[in-house]
Amino acid sequence: MAAAPRSRRPFPKKENGNPKSKQQKQQQPQPAAKRQMRSRDAAERSAYFARREAAAVLRKVLVGDATRRASASIKSLVYGPTVRNKKATFALICQTLKYLPVLKELIAASNLLSNKWKKQEELIYVTTYDILFGQEVAMTGTVEKFLMNLKDALQATLAKLLVRENAKSVEDLLRHNQNPAVNKPRYIRVNTLKMSAESAMQELEAVNTVVKDDIVPDLLVLPSGTDLHDHPLVASGGVFLQGKASSMVAAALCPKPGWDVLDACAAPGNKTIHLAALMEGKGNIIACELHKERVMRLEDTIRRSGAPRLSIVHGDFLDMNATDSKFSKVRAILLDPSCSGSGITTERLDYLLPSYSTGHENDAANTQRVEKLAAFQTKALSHALSFPAVERVVYSTCSIHRAENEDVIKSVLPLASSLNFELATPFPKWPRRGLPVFEGAERLLRTDPAEDTEGFFIALFVRKCPTNGNAETLQQPDTERSLSMCRRTSKRRMPLTCTFKKMLLYHAISQIRTSGKRKEKGKGACSKTTTT
Ligand SMILES: C[S@@+](CC[C@H](N)C(=O)[O-])C[C@H]1O[C@@H](n2cnc3c(N)ncnc32)[C@H](O)[C@@H]1O
Known part of the structure; x- marks a missing residue:
């Protein structure tokens, strides 16, 4: 249905031309x-x-x-x-x-x-x-x-x-x-590149009750039904309307200022700019997006956020050559690929659609679609793990299907392990974890559409012994254990190329032991992650 042609002017044109008569003037x-x-x-x-x-x-x-x-x-x-x-x-x-x-x-x-x-x-x-x-x-x-x-x-x-x-x-x-999520709170993430959480709270408190989220830094919680689409802070990019589960993804990856980071499937860019904020605008972010019209949305989000040093690649992430020198310093990858969206049907207003009452979750077409998506997700995750210098890879979906979540992780585990990655535990205190379909699935994170507004899935891979000699990575919270594993595995199956790095790691370990113990675990902008 096209909009009515403007040239036909459904509204009467204003009369121009002859000066109005006296009587006409009186009738004005x-x-x-x-x-x-x-x-x-x-x-x-x-x-x-x-x-x-x-x-x-x-x-x-x-x-x-x-x-x-x-x-x-x-x-x-x-x-x-x-x-x-x-x-x-x-x-x-x-x-x-x-x-x-x-x-x-x-x-x-x-x-x-x-x-x-x-x-x-x-x-x-x-x-x-x-x-x-x-x-x-x-x-x-x-x-x-x-x-x-x-x-x-x-x-x-x-x-x-x-x-x-x-x-x-x-x-x-x-x-x-009826909207099944009628009483769910409204979340907004403060763009710390533009303002602090405190000043955003002060501005919002004038019209709303605002509290800080108990788990995700810089995330604010407002009463259900708060409409902020037209709020000046949203228009200026001071805050972004982003759900809690979605805001957990970049926080789980926890890139450091100065790193090279890749956002593999980036548009509309909510997580890209969250990465930029966590990195305090320092370092380089490459944001890759396949679809041209979505690249425009990504550009718009980035512009509003004021994030510097961000380059957009319009193309297929699977075609990115991991060994290209452009990516030789990429230390963290955020992979949030296309998914069924089955965890955000309420947010997407699916309950208003004619198909909602008939229910099509288990029909053949949907099963086929999920299988196709899972095949792409597995390929994309394997590709992300293959970048030579990458130390942390976060994989997320807004799906509740095991096929797109635990099954994808399970199928890349042999590859991940051969590349020295292990699953870490993002947000260890979060109660809902992966479905128990393999040993270690309790390190995965799930959010529940009914309990938490959205149904998200997050998996975090951390390289036990970074191949680029970046011992600094290992100073992430709770990595003592990871370090000792690295020493143990180094004796058994660490490749020869790793021996020099091993020395560096020993050096790093002693540094952490002597000075690092003073550091509080989990302090800083990023969420706490544990590796097991
Ligand atoms: C779930 S959305 C990402 C949402 C984004 N992370 C955010 O938080 O705003 C997935 C995106 O990946 C893009 N995409 C799908 N396949 C891709 C591929 N092979 N390479 C790069 N981008 C791809 C889609 O066009 C879509 O914009």
Whole structure:
């Protein structure tokens, strides 16, 4: 559904030309009435275009849902660059989707979608919603005029429907379309490249109750339903609307200022800029993204964040040559590949989609899709582990499927172990861990969609003996144990090339033993990780 062509101007043009007669002048509205008319005209104009923008996005949403090939979530489509009136459009789409089962019944009963109107199906849904349940529409636009003439008939059909379903109100008919996450808190991450958590709190406290998250540094928790999309701190990049689980990923990787870090599947860039903040803007970040339109979103996020020293690679991460000298200093990789998104269906507003009530989680097409994704995820994780100087690799998904999570980790374990990686335990105090499908799965981290708003999965690999002689890596929190393992494994199976590094490590160990014990474990910006 395309937006109405602007050249046709549905609103009457202002009269130009002949000077007004005396009588005309006398009939002119007084200034206050004029202002009122102007603002009504502006509101009508804005509603007219919002309905068309909503219809265009709704078409994409419904086609994506019907074919199980959604290119993006409702939010991404609305908050992308093409929609102008984002807030009104988003509200209209959500409301139309919420009322869609009822709207479809009414429209079918009134036989409204004849050949002529079929092409404008989504605009018919949006406008019928507006006429019956939303704002009263003025007679502007062909679809609006057509439906306003049928308003009484539609209302009569609705009354019959309520009687038939034994419902007191329309809300009774819509129970299954309610938001299951209605009482979940709103998280925002402070961009410490621009401001401190304390100053962000001070600004937000003026209008909201704000507390710091108990686990993730620089993450703030606000009451459920807080809408900050238009807040100046969001517009200026001082804070980013990012969930708790999503904010745990870069914190688990815990790159140090000055490192070279690679974000393998980066857009829209929330974790990329979190890495930059953790690195205090020092070091180099390479952000790789396959899809061109998503590169634009990545650029926009980076621009808003003010993160320096960030280079974007538009291409396939699997095609990156790990042995290229450009990557010879990459010490940490964040891999957050495309996934089924089954852990964020509430966040994605899937409960509003027609397929939600029918349930398709276990249908053949979905199983096939998850298998395909898992094959890519395994390849990408193996590739990440193959970068010669990499010491820390974090793998994350927003999926609840074992196939995309524990099974992927299990399948790369032989390779990881041959490259001297072991699984570490990000956020050791976090209660929900990996499904027990292999020994060591308790080091993996899961968040639960019902308990924690989102269903995420995080795995952290740490190289026991870094191949680039960077003993500094081993000074991450809780690495004493890792160091001693490195000594043990070095006797048994450390490659010859590692012997010089072994000496360096012994040196590092003695340094840590003599001076490092003074350092508090887990202190600093990053989360605590343990290796076992
Ligand atoms: C889950 S999203 C990443 C979200 C991002 N980490 C964030 O927090 O904002 C996965 C991204 O990987 C991109 N992608 C998929 N396959 C890729 C590949 N082979 N190489 C690079 N990027 C890829 C997708 O286009 C998508 O933008």
